[in-house]
Amino acid sequence: MLPTPLPAGHLLTPAQVADVLSLDVDDVISLVLSGRLRGARVGMRAQWRIEQASVAEYLDDQVEEARRMALWQQSQTASFPELWGSGAVRHAD
DSSP: OOSSOOOTTOEEOHHHHHHHHTOOHHHHHHHHHTTSSOEEEETTTTEEEEEHHHHHHHHHHHHHHHHHHHHHHHHHHSOHHHHHTOSOOSSOO
8 A cells, every 4th residue: 555644535646656556657647547547637737646545446456456366377277176076186285
């Protein structure tokens, strides 16, 4: 999550989000434009601001995606007898 707690509804600059996510600012803007982060252009100079909550949701989504990929990889290495509960077990613990 973010290094320091911020008030609910707080808006972050693309540079702040880039620091949190270890990305380039251009990548952060791409995430906003693709809808993966919620943000808007605000002010007279139309500078980007990104919702703190959407950054937390994005990180949660990334964790869930990694968990699902790990489960998928585990399922690919299991033998069919292990899955069906009969026959020889390839990698007994």
